[in-house]
Amino acid sequence: MSAIDIFFNLHVLAQAFPILLRGLGNTLLLGATAIVLGSLWGVAIALARLYAPRPLRLMAIAYTDLMRAMPVLVVLILIYYALPFAGIVLSSFTAAAIALSLVLGAYTAEVVRAGIQAVPKGQFEASAALGLGFWRMMQKVVLPQAIRLVIPPHASNCVSVIKDTSLASVVAMTDLLKQATDTQALFANPSPLIGAALIYVAILWPLVRLTGWLEHRFQRAYQR
Numbered sequence: 001m002s003a004i005d006i007f008f009n010l011h012v013l014a015q016a017f018p019i020l021l022r023g024l025g026n027t028l029l030l031g032a033t034a035i036v037l038g039s040l041w042g043v044a045i046a047l048a049r050l051y052a053p054r055p056l057r058l059m060a061i062a063y064t065d066l067m068r069a070m071p072v073l074v075v076l077i078l079i080y081y082a083l084p085f086a087g088i089v090l091s092s093f094t095a096a097a098i099a100l101s102l103v104l105g106a107y108t109a110e111v112v113r114a115g116i117q118a119v120p121k122g123q124f125e126a127s128a129a130l131g132l133g134f135w136r137m138m139q140k141v142v143l144p145q146a147i148r149l150v151i152p153p154h155a156s157n158c159v160s161v162i163k164d165t166s167l168a169s170v171v172a173m174t175d176l177l178k179q180a181t182d183t184q185a186l187f188a189n190p191s192p193l194i195g196a197a198l199i200y201v202a203i204l205w206p207l208v209r210l211t212g213w214l215e216h217r218f219q220r221a222y223q224r
Contacts, residue, residue, distance in 0.1 A: 009191040016183040016192040023179030024199060030093060030175060031162040034100035038161065039154070041101060042108020049113055051134070060109070067106030072164045075099040080171040092173035100161050107157045115146035152215035159207045163200070176200070 049060035067075070080095035090098070119142050127137040169178035180196035 007190055007194050009189050012187045012189045012191040013195050016180075016187065016195060019179050019183050020176060020192065020195055020199060023174055023176040023196075026093070026174055027162075027165050027168075027176040028203075030096055030100070030165045030168060030173070033097045034104055034161050034165070035158050037097065037101040038104030039108055039158075041105035043112050045105055045109035046112035046116065047138075049109065050116060064106040064109050067103050068110070070103075072099060072103050073167050073170065075103055076167055076171060092168065092171040095171055096165070096168035096173055096175075100164060103164075104157060104161050108154060111150050111153045111157065112146070115150040116142055118149050119145045152211065155207075155211045155214050159204060159211060162204060162207070166200075 045060050045063060048056050049064070050057075052060065076096060076099040079099050080090065080092065083090060083095075123141055123145065124137070127141045132140065165175055166177040168175045169181065172178065176196050176199060180192045183192035184190055
């Protein structure tokens with residue numbers, strides 16, 4: 001049997017493809033959920049770190065440092081396997097979504113914090129002189145200027161989150177990697193794993209190029 005028959009068996013790939021697509025749907029849903037929740041949570045943590053009372057600021061700093069130091073896999077295992085001992089039982093999808101959101105939130109908080117701090121102080125003073133309240137100032141003045149600095153690195157973090165969705169297979173979630181692993185065992189052939197790898201590349205490569213384009217575009221806009 002040749003290497004092509006082992007790793008690129010078209011007959012096996014044709015039979016496995018519908019199963020892989022079901023896993024892909026779960027992967028994309030998990031990635032989208034984690035990106036939305038993690039982005040919102042990260043903005044909240046960034047604002048807390050910058051403008052909340054000192055105890056909350058210290059908690060925000062500890063949170064971002066801890067989440068960025070811990071591997072996503074460790075966070076996922078703690079949520080899925082440790083919380084049941086406290087009486088909290090979560091589905092594999094929910095546990096994976098929470099874990100990815102918590103980690104992305106920490107990275108998003110740092111990116112948003114850096115973006116806000118890059119806004120010239122004169123903009124804050126001008127907003128105060130115009131009588132704008134805090135939330136109005138953030139909405140109308142600060143965040144629109146910070147977002148051009150935030151989007152490129154945040155897009156890169158989002159791509160990383162989509163890659164990290166493959167870790168959900170550890171908690172038996174039927175994502176793309178889990179379906180590929182099960183299909184490999186079913187057909188006794190590694191071709192489904194190769195198919196899953198090609199699907200990941202087909203999805204992530206355009207996103208990586210988009211991230212590079214966004215970084216170039218916003219850097220030019222900032223230099224004008």
